[in-house]
Each structure stands twice: as C-alpha cells, then as structure tokens.
Amino acid sequence: MSVPAAEDIQQETLLVHAGAPSLVDGAGPVNTPVIRTSTVRFRDTATQTAYQQLRAQGEPVATYGRHGLETHRALEQAVSSLEGGYRSFLTPSGLSAITLVLLSLLSPGDHVLVSDSVYSPIRRVDKTLLKRLGIDVEYFSVSDSTLSQKFKPNTRLLYVESPSSLLYEVLDLPELAALARARGVLVATDNTWSGGFFYKPLTLGANISIQASTKYIGGHSDLMQGIVTVDTPELFALIAPTYEALGLTVGADDAYLALRGLRTLSVRLRQHQVNALEVARYLAQHSGVSRVFYPALESDPGHRLWKRDFSGASGLISFEFSHASVQAAHTFVDALSFFGIGASWGGYESLALMAAPERLQEHSCWTGSHPVVRLHIGLESPLDLIADIKQAFDTSNQLHLA
Numbered sequence: 515m516s517v518p519a520a521e522d523i524q525q526e527t528l529l530v531h532a533g534a535p536s537l538v539d540g541a542g543p544v545n546t547p548v549i550r551t552s553t554v555r556f557r558d559t560a561t562q563t564a565y566q567q568l569r570a571q572g573e574p575v576a577t578y579g580r581h582g583l584e585t586h587r588a589l590e591q592a593v594s595s596l597e598g599g600y601r602s603f604l605t606p607s608g609l610s611a612i613t614l615v616l617l618s619l620l621s622p623g624d625h626v627l628v629s630d631s632v633y634s635p636i637r638r639v640d641k642t643l644l645k646r647l648g649i650d651v652e653y654f655s656v657s658d659s660t661l662s663q664k665f666k667p668n669t670r671l672l673y674v675e676s677p678s679s680l681l682y683e684v685l686d687l688p689e690l691a692a693l694a695r696a697r698g699v700l701v702a703t704d705n706t707w708s709g710g711f712f713y714k715p716l717t718l719g720a721n722i723s724i725q726a727s728t729k730y731i732g733g734h735s736d737l738m739q740g741i742v743t744v745d746t747p748e749l750f751a752l753i754a755p756t757y758e759a760l761g762l763t764v765g766a767d768d769a770y771l772a773l774r775g776l777r778t779l780s781v782r783l784r785q786h787q788v789n790a791l792e793v794a795r796y797l798a799q800h801s802g803v804s805r806v807f808y809p810a811l812e813s814d815p816g817h818r819l820w821k822r823d824f825s826g827a828s829g830l831i832s833f834e835f836s837h838a839s840v841q842a843a844h845t846f847v848d849a850l851s852f853f854g855i856g857a858s859w860g861g862y863e864s865l866a867l868m869a870a871p872e873r874l875q876e877h878s879c880w881t882g883s884h885p886v887v888r889l890h891i892g893l894e895s896p897l898d899l900i901a902d903i904k905q906a907f908d909t910s911n912q913l914h915l916a
C-alpha cells in the first residue's frame with residue numbers, strides 16, 4: 515500500500531504535518547521556529563524588487579515584517595488545508611477577521627444579509643462602522659420563507675454562522691449558499707464552533723470561512739487571533755488590499771501558538787465532544803432545565819441538519835432553566851466550582867456565562883422566557899463536571915425555593 519496522495523490524507527494526519535518545516539541539510543526541528551522580525555532584509559536591490567513583484571502577483575512572500583515569515587506561512591498553509599481553501603489571512607482577533615471580510619467586500623450603498631443569530635458584536639460593527647460607511651445591514655431569520663425576496667440588486671454578501679452563537683441554531687448552509695450564488699452574492703460564514711475540523715463550509719457553498727483561532731485552534735486560553743480562509747485566488751486578491759490597508763498582522767509568537775494548537779486539535783475536539791454530550795444528556799433529564807441547546811442531542815431542533823453536514827460537535831452547550839428566576843440562575847453559576855465565570859470558550863477548561871437577555875432577543879429562534887446559561891465543557895472529567903452542576907442546582911434550589 516502506498517502513502518495517500520496529499521488530497522486524500524485524513525484531516526488528523528494533515529493537522530499533524532501541515533506546514534511542518536522541511537529538513538535543510540538533512541536535519542532540523544520538529545516545529546516551525548518562531549521567526550520574529552520587523553522587516554525583511556535582501557541581498558541586493560534586484561532581489562528586493564523580485565520579491566516585491568512576486569508579492570504584487572499574490573505570491574505568499576514577505577517584503578516587510580508586517581507580512582510575517584515562515585511561522586505565519588506555516589499557520590496560513592495549515593489552516594487553508596484544514597478548511598479546504600485557497601489561502602488564509604491572519605488577524606489579531608476573531609472579531610477583526612469578521613470586520614476584515616465586511617470591509618473588504620462591502621462599499622457604500624451595498625446591502626448585506628446577516629443571519630440574526632450571529633455572534634452579537636457584529637451588530638456593534640454595524641452600528642459603529644458599517645452604518646457610517648453607508649452599508650445597509652439586514653438581519654434575517656433562517657426560518658423566514660420569504661428570504662429569497664430579501665436579496666436586492668445591491669446585495670453583495672450573505673453572512674452567517676452555524677451553529678449560531680448562544681443557542682446553536684444549525685443553518686442549512688447548502689440551501690442558503692445556493693440562493694446567494696444564484697444571484698452572484700458571496701457567502702461568508704463564521705466557523706469557529708467547529709474549529710474547522712467538524713465542519714467544512716467551503717465544501718457546502720461558502721466562499722469564506724472565518725475562525726476566531728482564539729478558541730479551539732489556540733485551545734489553551736492564551737491567544738487572541740483570527741483567520742480568514744477564502745476559496746479562490748480572485749477572492750484572495752479582493753481581500754488582500756484591505757488587509758494591507760488596515761495594517762493587520764499577528765505576532766510570530768502568536769502564530770506559533772496557533773500552529774501548536776492545531777497539532778492537537780483533533781484529539782481535543784473529540785474529547786470536548788464526548789464530555790459535552792455527557793453533560794448535555796445529564797442536563798436534558800434534569801427537572802431544573804426546560805431546554806438544552808446542543809445540536810448533537812436528538813432533541814435539538816438542528817439535530818437533523820447537524821447530522822447531515824457536520825462530523826462532530828464541540829464543547830458548547832446552553833440551557834434554559836425551567837422555572838428559576840434570574841437571581842437563582844446567578845446563584846447557580848456562582849455555586850459552580852470547576853467552571854470559571856467568563857466569556858470566551860475553546861480552551862481546555864470549563865466556563866459558564868449567563869446569556870444576556872437582550873442578546874437572546876436578537877435571535878428570532880429564541881422563544882423562551884427563563885434565564886439561559888452557556889457552558890463551555892472543558893477537558894475535565896465529565897463525572898466531576900456533572901457532580902458540580904448537580905450541587906450548583908441544589909444550592910440554587912435551597913436558597914431560592916425554600
């Protein structure tokens with residue numbers, strides 16, 4: 515049996531080997547070194563000119579420190595391969611990756627359709643930046659049967675996130691992308707939830723996949739970073755000038771951390787999934803819980819689509835209390851001992867966050883009336899996490915139902 519061709523290798527193998535350094539003179543390190551620099555030096559002006567020309571043609575070479583060197587190229591190459599894309603851009607945060615896409619593709623007078631369950635700070639980008647630039651942002655519900663009529667002659671982009679933030683609404687990306695593509699509209703999606711491992715939006719009709727590598731790619735809660743992966747050279751050329759103009763870059767140490775995170779992404783994500791499913795099943799049968807939002811649960815409304823389009827589920831679960839007051843929900847969160855209280859997710863550790871009611875209201879799929887808590891299920895033993903959740907319910911009940 516021969517070694518599989520590059521396009522046939524399994525993604526676990528790809529994650530271990532993509533972007534690995536070649537051996538110069540027959541020997542070298544396992545990992546791509548951290549190459550920090552503020553500029554690039556050339557032997558002579560002719561070489562500098564040659565590099566500048568290559569860069570102008572879209573080749574992945576650096577002529578200045580902001581472009582990054584081998585560490586950056588290795589990470590870009592590895593994430594592009596994971597996402598099945600053409601090339602990637604590294605940005606200083608997940609939010610700046612989203613903003614890069616919006617600013618690159620939209621001009622004054624353009625219209626963009628955004629699914630209403632997206633990561634909430636996009637609405638801030640809209641209010642503070644896009645409105646000022648005369649860009650018309652329209653939020654839509656994926657269950658709206660008149661969606662096709664919302665496309666306008668000036669619609670340039672369909673922006674979605676699946677599963678969505680907070681309630682993990684699963685979108686029918688192939689159907690949405692077909693609507694957009696038939697009208698020449700580009701499709702961008704946030705793919706942070708899957709780490710690029712459990713979901714391949716570029717094979718389902720999206721043109722752009724965005725990740726906050728702050729989350730699962732980094733995986734250790736010690737990194738802020740974003741990555742934009744595009745499907746064609748034309749789209750790369752469309753985004754590159756805005757990327758340059760905004761002066762975006764990431765430090766070599768952070769590129770290294772993301773690359774290191776990628777090497778173990780498959781095992782971490784699978785374990786997050788095992789642990790989260792156990793916790794989700796526990797929550798689903800608990801009398802204090804009315805609904806659990808986790809697409810891998812058979813009872814989740816997105817389960818059928820998730821099974822069709824995804825190969826796994828990550829560690830994020832939200833649940834709605836069946837009767838608790840806001841105060842009782844706060845007591846529940848405060849009583850947890852293995853869960854940190856805070857935003858973000860995707861690291862090795864468990865976190866809990868009260869979902870802000872005003873954020874839930876943004877989602878047209880939200881029909882509940884009780885407090886919601888989001889849990890990120892980390893790599894602790896699910897037995898301990900479940901015991902912790904149980905005692906937090908008991909504590910909250912004792913204080914508030916007594």
Ligand SMILES: Cc1ncc(COP(=O)(O)O)c(C=O)c1O
Pocket residue numbers: 607608609610633675679704706707725726727728738739740858859
């Ligand atoms: C789905 C999603 N996308 C993007 C982001 C933004 O990432 P960052 O915090 O790196 O800006 C977040 C952060 O929580 C997120 O949850």
